[in-house]
Amino acid sequence: MGASTGAKRRLTPEDIYNITLVSDAQISPDGRHVAYTQTILDKEKNDYRSSIFVVPVDGGTPRRFTSADARDSFPRWSPDGSRIAFLSNRTGKSQVWMISVDGGEATQVTDLPEGVTYFAWSPDGSTLALVSKTEAAQLEKREGDEEDEEKSDVVRITRIRFRADGVSGFLDDKRSHIWCIPAAGGDPWQVTSGDFDDAWPVWSPGGHEIAFVSNRTEDREYNTVSEIWAVPARGGEARPIATGDDAYFGRPVWSVDGAAIAFAGHRQPEAGGAIDSHVWVADGGATRCLTEGLGRTVGDAGINDTFASANPGLAWTPDGWIYFQVSDSGNTHVYRVPAGGGDPSLVVGGQRRVLDFSLSPDGSRIAFVAGDPLNPCDVYVCRADGSDERRLTAVNEEFFSSVALSQPEEFRVPSHADDRAEIHGWVMKPIGFEPGRKYPLVLEIHGGPHGMYANHYFHEFQLLAAQGYVVVYTNPRGSQGYGTEYASYTRAAWGEKDMPDLMAAVDYVIEQGYVDPNRLGVTGGSYGGYMTNWVIGHTDRFNAAVTQRCVSDLYSFFGTSDIGFNFGAYEWGGVPWEVRENYVRLSPITYVENMKTPLLIIHSEEDYRCPIAQAEQLFISLKILGREVEFVRFPNENHNLSRSGKPKHRVERLQFILGWFQRYL
Numbered sequence: 001m002g003a004s005t006g007a008k009r010r011l012t013p014e015d016i017y018n019i020t021l022v023s024d025a026q027i028s029p030d031g032r033h034v035a036y037t038q039t040i041l042d043k044e045k046n047d048y049r050s051s052i053f054v055v056p057v058d059g060g061t062p063r064r065f066t067s068a069d070a071r072d073s074f075p076r077w078s079p080d081g082s083r084i085a086f087l088s089n090r091t092g093k094s095q096v097w098m099i100s101v102d103g104g105e106a107t108q109v110t111d112l113p114e115g116v117t118y119f120a121w122s123p124d125g126s127t128l129a130l131v132s133k134t135e136a137a138q139l140e141k142r143e144g145d146e147e148d149e150e151k152s153d154v155v156r157i158t159r160i161r162f163r164a165d166g167v168s169g170f171l172d173d174k175r176s177h178i179w180c181i182p183a184a185g186g187d188p189w190q191v192t193s194g195d196f197d198d199a200w201p202v203w204s205p206g207g208h209e210i211a212f213v214s215n216r217t218e219d220r221e222y223n224t225v226s227e228i229w230a231v232p233a234r235g236g237e238a239r240p241i242a243t244g245d246d247a248y249f250g251r252p253v254w255s256v257d258g259a260a261i262a263f264a265g266h267r268q269p270e271a272g273g274a275i276d277s278h279v280w281v282a283d284g285g286a287t288r289c290l291t292e293g294l295g296r297t298v299g300d301a302g303i304n305d306t307f308a309s310a311n312p313g314l315a316w317t318p319d320g321w322i323y324f325q326v327s328d329s330g331n332t333h334v335y336r337v338p339a340g341g342g343d344p345s346l347v348v349g350g351q352r353r354v355l356d357f358s359l360s361p362d363g364s365r366i367a368f369v370a371g372d373p374l375n376p377c378d379v380y381v382c383r384a385d386g387s388d389e390r391r392l393t394a395v396n397e398e399f400f401s402s403v404a405l406s407q408p409e410e411f412r413v414p415s416h417a418d419d420r421a422e423i424h425g426w427v428m429k430p431i432g433f434e435p436g437r438k439y440p441l442v443l444e445i446h447g448g449p450h451g452m453y454a455n456h457y458f459h460e461f462q463l464l465a466a467q468g469y470v471v472v473y474t475n476p477r478g479s480q481g482y483g484t485e486y487a488s489y490t491r492a493a494w495g496e497k498d499m500p501d502l503m504a505a506v507d508y509v510i511e512q513g514y515v516d517p518n519r520l521g522v523t524g525g526s527y528g529g530y531m532t533n534w535v536i537g538h539t540d541r542f543n544a545a546v547t548q549r550c551v552s553d554l555y556s557f558f559g560t561s562d563i564g565f566n567f568g569a570y571e572w573g574g575v576p577w578e579v580r581e582n583y584v585r586l587s588p589i590t591y592v593e594n595m596k597t598p599l600l601i602i603h604s605e606e607d608y609r610c611p612i613a614q615a616e617q618l619f620i621s622l623k624i625l626g627r628e629v630e631f632v633r634f635p636n637e638n639h640n641l642s643r644s645g646k647p648k649h650r651v652e653r654l655q656f657i658l659g660w661f662q663r664y665l
């Protein structure tokens with residue numbers, strides 16, 4: 001039990017078990033109910049459990065629709081509103097299940113050997129389009145299963161993409177394709193095939209075609225292209241919608257008349273999140289960009305540690321609006337733009353992060369999940385213009401009424417860089433703050449680097465505040481949410497261009513008079529771990545550091561990260577043998593002799609985004625140099641330990657962080 005401050009106790013690492021997560025708010029066809037996923041961290045099972053709930057838009061008690069000891073997610077209403085299909089891993093692999101809105105037992109619809117990762121109802125409700133790595137041959141083989149002959153355990157690798165973070169071991173050669181199956185159950189048929197990965201199927205309004213996302217370029221093994229295609233629902237030749245080597249598109253949605261398709265993205269695939277994404281429309285003529293002048297990226301660039309993921313698309317309403325998320329200065333909002341062109345306008349705003357949204361088919365209502373600095377998430381509804389907003393759930397109200405939280409205070413400060421650019425940040429005072437006292441400070445640095453800290457609950461930050469630290473976090477250059485120029489500013493200048501921004505924020509908070517400048521900590525994950533390493537290699541002002549899922553050596557990252565050979569080449573100005581000086585100059589390990597700050601290194605064994613060798617190189621070098629360093633390794637975890645790792649590991653990780661700062665600050 002945490003220490004108390006009057007009526008409210010202090011937050012603890014174990015409180016992640018007391019927080020309920022809601023996600024994927026799906027409004028019903030008649031606009032009168034919202035289905036959503038509710039997730040908890042189950043301490044006894046050391047795993048996540050999620051169920052489908054439904055709440056009336058007019059308010060009332062949410063009704064639990066599924067209660068399997070599993071992860072039920074991705075609720076999708078049938079077009080007539082009579083059924084809800086959802087994904088469940090209750091039989092092992094994720095398959096599609098169906099339940100009547102009148103309740104009762106769910107029935108299994110699919111049983112594909114490789115499971116189902118996504119699906120979409122046909123407009124007439126007769127068919128489901130599915131995404132599965134199953135090949136037709138596997139279904140045939142299943143009829144006459146013969147025993148597999150003894151297989152060798154030797155792995156022969158020929159493709160450059162042989163690993164992906166979040167997938168244990170090596171990638172197989174199976175490709176994700178689109179299938180269809182009768183919604184009432186029956187034999188599935190494969191719609192797409194070939195040496196491509198296909199995703200995000202969306203039916204044309206007439207049900208004849210399925211638009212989808214794929215990379216069918218010649219160089220697809222090496223590039224980051226993402227195209228929009230369409231294929232007859234019965235299968236056949238796919239036709240290009242928005243394709244080519246300059247396509248970085250996703251989230252397709254049809255116009256209600258089926259004459260056009262909208263999608264999000266940009267035309268520099270190699271840049272990834274370093275430049276703003278936009279909303280586009282393809283209608284047979286020239287593809288049009290609808291958000292050219294917006295100055296902010298389309299999509300949610302927010303980063304925090306307490307959420308259940310959903311990946312909302314765009315929405316196109318009968319009255320001609322296209323709805324989309326926008327990341328802006330620490331908020332993620334919902335905007336809309338006329339499909340025929342015009343000014344985008346804010347619909348769902350506020351000092352908060354809208355994590356996902358959906359619109360009723362008539363375009364009259366929006367259901368969404370939003371979180372703010374003191375509340376991780378709840379389900380809301382509003383009218384299509386954002387009016388009449390109502391919160392439909394209060395999933396964490398009771399819990400958070402019992403614990404003390406710190407309200408972040410926003411600031412903007414000139415960078416220490418010559419350009420004195422305005423840097424946006426937040427400071428959280430410790431729980432029980434007393435004017436006149438001086439407190440230790442922890443600087444938190446986000447990853448990406450093109451992520452964005454947001455006006456959104458962050459358990460790690462609240463924990464540090466509960467333990468008596470001042471917490472400061474910012475969106476330095478390289479962050480998304482402030483336009484392309486801001487996000488691209490650190491290209492081939494990681495550390496060099498953003499450290500002045502970070503130090504300006506630390507100095508600003510120290511100037512407020514309630515920080516002990518001799519008790520400073522710094523931490524961050526992934527790119528934030530890179531920056532933690534960079535900072536302690538370039539200043540001794542910090543008394544303790546915790547580097548998490550870090551990057552230390554760009555050259556080895558290039559050849560060992562699952563994104564190294566393209567993300568690295570773009571971010572650092574080229575491939576190592578062409579810009580070797582950049583790779584050396586920008587690698588924190590180059591400055592390891594300058595690192596004197598006591599350092600805790602936290603890393604996951606199966607981190608294929610930032611492989612654990614990034615941590616090992618740093619640890620060995622610091623041990624040889626006789627520095628104060630410890631290395632904590634998490635088995636059977638990947639890059640997302642802090643966000644979706646095993647609950648027990650997430651608690652232990654937080655305890656290691658608190659322990660290190662308590663020891664040195």
Ligand SMILES: CC(=O)N[C@@H](C)C(=O)N[C@@H](C)C(=O)N[C@@H](C)C(=O)O
Pocket residue numbers: 272273303446447448449450451525526527528549563567609610639
């Ligand atoms: C596909 C891609 O470019 N992903 C990058 C955003 C990425 O994974 N960057 C890592 C180095 C990173 O910093 N990740 C952040 C989001 C984290 O907190 O893990």
